[in-house]
Amino acid sequence: MISKKIKDEIxxxxxxxxxxxxxxxxxxxxSQGLHNFKAKYEEKINxxxxxxxxxxxxxx
Amino acid sequence: xxxxxKIEFFNYRQYRNVSxxxxxxxxxxxxxxxxxxxxxxxxxxxxxxxxxxxKEYYINDESKALKVINETVVQDANVNDIIEVKVRLTxxxxxxxxxxxxxxxxxxxxxxxxxxxxxxxxxxxxxxxIENPKFTYENSKVYETDDExxxxxxxxxxxxxYSYYFFDGENLRNYFDxxxxxxxxxxxxxxSQVNLLSNASRRTEVLSEEKxxxxxxxxxxxxxxxDQVDSLKDEIxxxxxxxxxxxxxxxxxxxxLDDLNSQLAGYKPVRDLQLRREELDKRLKKxxxxxxxxxxxxxxxxxxxxxxxxLYPRLKxxxxxxxxxxxxxxxxxxxxxxxxxxxxxNHDANCPMCDGELNDHAIDHLKQLLLELEVSSQSSNYLSxxxxxxxxxxxxxxxxxxxxxxxxxxxxxxxxxxDDVKQKLDVISKYLMTYSDDHTDIIDxxxxxxxxxxxxYERSSKEQRKGxxxxxxxQDREKLVKLxxxxxxxxxxxxxNTLLRKQVTTLRSLTNAFMVxxxxxMDEIKIEIEKNTWESFKNMxxxxxxxxxxxxxxxxxxxxxxxxxxxxxxxxxxxxxxxxAYSFTLAIHKTSGxxxxxxxxxxxxxxxxxxxxxxxxxxxxxxxxxxIIMLFTPxxxxxxxxxxxxxTVASIxxxxxxxxxxxxxxxxx
Numbered sequence: 218m219i220s221k222k223i224k225d226e227i228x229x230x231x232x233x234x235x236x237x238x239x240x241x242x243x244x245x246x247x248s249q250g251l252h253n254f255k256a257k258y259e260e261k262i263n264x265x266x267x268x269x270x271x272x273x274x275x276x277x
Numbered sequence: 278x279x280x281x282x283k284i285e286f287f288n289y290r291q292y293r294n295v296s297x298x299x300x301x302x303x304x305x306x307x308x309x310x311x312x313x314x315x316x317x318x319x320x321x322x323x324x325x326x327x328x329x330x331x332k333e334y335y336i337n338d339e340s341k342a343l344k345v346i347n348e349t350v351v352q353d354a355n356v357n358d359i360i361e362v363k364v365r366l367t368x369x370x371x372x373x374x375x376x377x378x379x380x381x382x383x384x385x386x387x388x389x390x391x392x393x394x395x396x397x398x399x400x401x402x403x404x405x406x407i408e409n410p411k412f413t414y415e416n417s418k419v420y421e422t423d424d425e426x427x428x429x430x431x432x433x434x435x436x437x438x439y440s441y442y443f444f445d446g447e448n449l450r451n452y453f454d455x456x457x458x459x460x461x462x463x464x465x466x467x468x469s470q471v472n473l474l475s476n477a478s479r480r481t482e483v484l485s486e487e488k489x490x491x492x493x494x495x496x497x498x499x500x501x502x503x504d505q506v507d508s509l510k511d512e513i514x515x516x517x518x519x520x521x522x523x524x525x526x527x528x529x530x531x532x533x534l535d536d537l538n539s540q541l542a543g544y545k546p547v548r549d550l551q552l553r554r555e556e557l558d559k560r561l562k563k564x565x566x567x568x569x570x571x572x573x574x575x576x577x578x579x580x581x582x583x584x585x586x587x588l589y590p591r592l593k594x595x596x597x598x599x600x601x602x603x604x605x606x607x608x609x610x611x612x613x614x615x616x617x618x619x620x621x622x623n624h625d626a627n628c629p630m631c632d633g634e635l636n637d638h639a640i641d642h643l644k645q646l647l648l649e650l651e652v653s654s655q656s657s658n659y660l661s662x663x664x665x666x667x668x669x670x671x672x673x674x675x676x677x678x679x680x681x682x683x684x685x686x687x688x689x690x691x692x693x694x695x696d697d698v699k700q701k702l703d704v705i706s707k708y709l710m711t712y713s714d715d716h717t718d719i720i721d722x723x724x725x726x727x728x729x730x731x732x733x734y735e736r737s738s739k740e741q742r743k744g745x746x747x748x749x750x751x752q753d754r755e756k757l758v759k760l761x762x763x764x765x766x767x768x769x770x771x772x773x774n775t776l777l778r779k780q781v782t783t784l785r786s787l788t789n790a791f792m793v794x795x796x797x798x799m800d801e802i803k804i805e806i807e808k809n810t811w812e813s814f815k816n817m818x819x820x821x822x823x824x825x826x827x828x829x830x831x832x833x834x835x836x837x838x839x840x841x842x843x844x845x846x847x848x849x850x851x852x853x854x855x856x857x858a859y860s861f862t863l864a865i866h867k868t869s870g871x872x873x874x875x876x877x878x879x880x881x882x883x884x885x886x887x888x889x890x891x892x893x894x895x896x897x898x899x900x901x902x903x904x905i906i907m908l909f910t911p912x913x914x915x916x917x918x919x920x921x922x923x924x925t926v927a928s929i930x931x932x933x934x935x936x937x938x939x940x941x942x943x944x945x946x
Contacts (some may be wrong), residue, residue, distance in 0.1 A: 218470060219470065219473075220470050220869075220870060222469065222798060222801065223470055223473075223474070223798060223800075224796065226794045226797050226798055226801075227790075227794055228792070229666060230790055230793065232786075236786070236790070239399070239783075239787070240739065240787065240790060240791065241793075242480075243477050243787070244470075244473050244474070244477055245358075246930055247473045247476050247477050248473055249466055252735060253287050258480065258484055259484075259780075260786075262783050263776075263780070263786065264725075265783060266776070266779045266780065266783060271779045271782060
C-alpha cells in the first residue's frame with residue numbers, strides 16, 4: 218500500500234493522469250518487493266506508451 | 278491506535294509465569310507498573326525486546342549477564358529435562374491481533390564439580406508471529422521464516438529505533454546521539470516509504486541509461502537503400518524487355534534462316550553440301566554439350582583432389598597407426614560377432630568357412646574370440662571400421678595422375694574435333710558464298726549464303742546478348758532479395774528505435790518525477806517532525822521565555838535556540854533534555870503513520886518540581902490517543918504524580934518478588 222502522503226505528492230505534480238497512474242503502479246510493485254524489476258517496469262512503461270501520445274525528446 | 282493487549286512470560290528471568298494484560302477500556306490509555314529497583318522493571322522492558330529482537334538492549338553487559346532462563350526453574354528441574362523460555366507479546370491493530378512469540382529451549386545437566394544444575398541452549402531463540410482477525414478464528418496466519426517475522430516486527434517496532442518505542446528515561450544521551458539520529462532518519466524514511474521513491478528513481482535511471490546505450494548501438498535506417506532497390510528493379514525490367522525484343526528478333530531470324538536453308542537444300546547443285554552442313558551443325562551442338570560436361574567434371578576433379586591432398590598426411594598417419602595396432606594385436610579381429618555367436622549356439626553344424634567339424638578345441642577358440650571382441654574398446658572398433666574408407670581415399674590419391682590425364686585427353690579430343698567441324702563448316706560457307714553458275718538470275722546461291730551468314734552471325738550475337746542479360750537479371754534478382762531482407766531488418770530496427778526513444782523519454786520523466794516527490798516528501802516529513810517536536814516540547818517545559826525555536830537538520834539532529842538565536846542544545850537541563858527526547862519520540866511516532874504504543878522506564882526519574890507535574894499531565898493528555906505503559910519506582914511515583922494519575926489512568930499495578938527473590942510473586946492491582 219502506498220501512503221497517502223506519497224499519493225498526495227504525486228497528485229500535486231504537473232503531469233497527466235496516466236503518467237501519475239504509472240508512477241503509482243511502479244511504486245505499488247516496489248512495495249511488494251520486486252524480483253525482476255526490468256520486466257515489470259518495461260511492461261508498465263510500454264503499456265503507457267501504447268495508450269498515450271508519448272513524444273520523443275530531442276536530446277537523445 | 279495500536280495497543281499492547283497482553284504480555285506473557287514463561288520461565289524468563291524473574292518472570293517465571295507472569296501474564297499482564299493491558300486491555301482495560303479507559304479514557305486514558307496510560308498503564309503504570311510500579312516496582313522497587315531490582316525487582317524486574319528493566320527486565321520487563323528487556324523481555325519485550327528479547328521477544329521482538331532476540332536482544333536485551335537494556336542489560337549493561339550482555340556477555341556477563343545470566344542466561345534468560347529462570348534460575349529456580351533450572352534447580353527444580355531434573356537432569357536431561359528440556360525447559361522452554363517463552364515471551365509472548367499480543368498487540369491489537371484495528372481489526373486484528375498480532376502475536377509475537379519467541380521461545381528458546383534449554384537442556385538441563387549437572388555440573389560434575391559443583392553438583393549444581395546447569396543449562397545448555399538448544400538452537401537459537403525462534404520467533405513466530407501469528408495474525409488473528411478479531412471476532413473470528415478463521416483466516417489466521419502464522420509466520421515462521423526469518424524474512425516474514427522480521428518484516429512484521431519492522432512494521433510495528435523497527436529495531437533501528439527500538440529506543441523510541443521502549444524509552445529509557447535514565448539514558449537520555451542516546452536520544453541526542455549522532456548515530457541514533459541517522460538511524461532515526463533511515464527508519465522514518467523506511468516507514469514513510471521514501472525508500473520506495475529512491476528505489477524507483479534509481480531503477481528508472483538505470484533502465485533509461487541501458488535503453489540509451491541500446492539506442493546508440495542500433496544504426497538508423499539508411500534511406501539510400503530504397504533508391505538502390507528502385508534502380509535494381511528498373512534495371513531488371515529493362516533487361517527483361519530487351520530479352521523479350523531479342524526473342525522476337527530471334528524468332529524472325531530463325532524463320533528467315535529456315536527459309537534460306539530450304540532454298541539451298543532445294544537447289545540440286547548445292548543440296549548435298551547443305552545437307553552435309555546440317556549434319557555438321559548437329560555434330561557441333563553435340564560437341565558443345567560434351568565440352569560443358571567436361572568442364573563440370575574438371576571442377577569436380579579439382580574440388581575432390583584439393584580436399585584429398587590437403588588431408589593426405591593425416592589420412593596416411595591414421596592408416597599407419599591402425600596398421601601398427603593391427604599388427605600388434607591391439608585391434609579386434611575382423612570377424613562378424615553375430616556369426617560367431619550363431620556358430621556357438623548351433624555347434625552341431627560344420628564351420629561355414631572351412632566346413633570342418635566344430636570340436637571342443639574349435640569351440641574354445643570361438644569363445645576366446647568372442648571374449649576378445651567384447652573386451653575390445655569402442656575406439657578400437659571405430660578404428661577398424663574407418664580403415665576401409667582411409668584405404669580408398671589414399672588409393673584415390675595414388676590414381677591422381679591417371680584421372681588427370683584422362684580428363685585432359687577428353688578435353689583435347691573435344692577441342693580438336695570442334696575445330697575440325699568448324700573448319701569444315703567454314704569451307705562449305707566460303708564455297709557457297711562464291712558459288713556461281715548460269716542460273717544466277719533465278720537463284721543466286723552466293724547472295725543467299727551471304728544473307729544466311731549474316732543472319733547466323735546476328736543470331737549468335739543476339740543469343741550471346743540474351744545470355745548475358747539473363748546472367749545480369751539473375752545477379753540483380755539475388756541482390757534485390759538481399760536488399761529487401763536488409764530493408765526488413767532495418768525497418769524492424771527502426772521501429773525498435775522509435776520505441777526505445779519513447780521508453781527513454783518516459784523513463785527520464787519518471788526518474789525526475791520520483792526525485793521531485795521524494796524531495797518534497799522528505800522536506801514535508803522533516804518539517805512535520807520539527808513542528809510536532811517543538812509543540813510538544815513547549816507544552817512540557819514551564820519556561821516560556823527561554824526557548825525560541827527548534828530545528829532539525831538533514832541528518833535529523835536537533836538544535837534548540839534561545840531568543841538570541843544561540844544554540845543551547847548542549848546547555849539543556851536534565852529535565853529539558855528529557856522533555857526534548859519525549860517530544861522527538863512522540864513526533865517520530867506521529868510521522869511514522871502508525872500510532873504505536875510507548876513503553877517507558879523511569880518516565881519522570883530526571884524531572885523535578887513544576888516540570889514533573891507538567892510532564893505527567895502532558896503524558897496523560899497524550900495517552901488519550903496513544904497507549905503509554907510506564908515503569909516507576911515507588912520513589913519516582915511521588916505524591917504529586919499520584920495526584921494526577923491515581924484516579925485517571927487505566928491501570929496501576931505493583932510488581933514484587935517472592936521470598937527467595939528469584940521470581941516475581943504477584944502483580945497487584
